[in-house]
Amino acid sequence: MKKLWTLLLAGVVLQACQKSDDEASGPLQNDLLKKTTGPAVVGDRMEFAYALGTLEGQLKEVRVEATIAGGTGTGFSRYSWYTNRNTGVDQPVQTASDTTTTGAVSTASLLGGENQSAVTLRYYYAPTEEAKGRDVRFRFSGTSSTGKEVRFESPAYRISRMDMKRTLQLTDGAKAYVSIADMAVYTKEEVERNNLAAKIDFVYLYRPTLSGFTFGHAWVAPSRSEYLSDVSLPAGLTTRTLMDKRVDVKDAQLRGTAGFDVYIDDIDLERTTFTNASDYAFGLTADQGAFVKTANGAYAAYVYVNAVNNTEKSMTVSIKRLQLN
């Protein structure tokens, strides 16, 4: 019985000697959440939520240093967000008086005041061409009016090697010649004037029916002449672009809307096989697309259909592209 009491006493002493978490980390604490779930692609922004809270004084300033300087759009937002309990809608609250970004460093001066002892600021990072294929890290820090400082080192995030171009407008008989190498659409005149025949991967056309069968909106490589018999092509078009139609790959970044969590990443374009793939895709409607490989094997891409218009014979597409060699 005596031994049991001794053990209990030892346990109580040990427990008393352990520092609580709050005591160990001090009155100023911070945490980081990466909100963006998709790949970091040039042309899109990564979003972080950096949270700070202090038990002494008010919050004064936050700072972040990226290992690679971001592009236009990089920096803190002056607003935090809260959910209105009556409406369920997220609403902004201004929490920073001033935000600046110089090179790789972004700062935000907080408004201060009696109630500003906890904030969650949004930080956006826009990857640049220079960052492609490289890892980027972020060193966040925050200070309080009592002179205390906390830091948070983010893990490394790989920036995608893909290029992305959104909302290219295609029109049957006009801007109908798509070049994956240029991520652009041309007219017949532009192709001829600038000698772009070798760069044209496919032609956009809209025919409700062809040979009596349903056809619709289509992408046809110049090599597939039977579907282009009534199209006056620019001289010199011969490429055989490989295409694999998909109806279920609604890439959130190409779609440009929240709520979708499907993403084409580098690995998808690297590993997509085109064995026996066709050189056309037709019957395309909004939210569909096709994996595409250029005839010279230089690029693999996913071309996504944002919208189609039967009356205007037009289509809006967005492209993610990866250079393979």
Add this chain to the structure above:
Amino acid sequence: MKRHYLFILLGLLALSCTKMPIDETGLLITTRSQCYMTFFDLLGSDHRTVLVSGQTKIDTEAQTVTAVARFGTNLQRVKPYCSVVTDAIVEPTMGIWTDYTQPQQYTVVSGNRTVRKTYTVTVTLQQ
């Protein structure tokens, strides 16, 4: 009477311990000898059927399947699927990208693995 129940119980136990044979892929070999195909489908690269509805014919006597693919189907890259009678298997395995520009042959093997019937699948394009 008590002993009678004991024998029944022992008999059931012995039966439950009997091992049913399995083939090299882990599928159960049963006693069924029926051997035929009941359904055939072909999917395009977008994983949707490419076959014209109502034009697929399975002849279990001639052991042929004829189907018509929609206008514009790339028959070089399609994925076949089929249904067979209970416990039967198909060789080679379907569900992989296959070139159907030429007729393809698949063998249906019965549940007891003793009856084998080779089906020739021919797909033509809608003209």
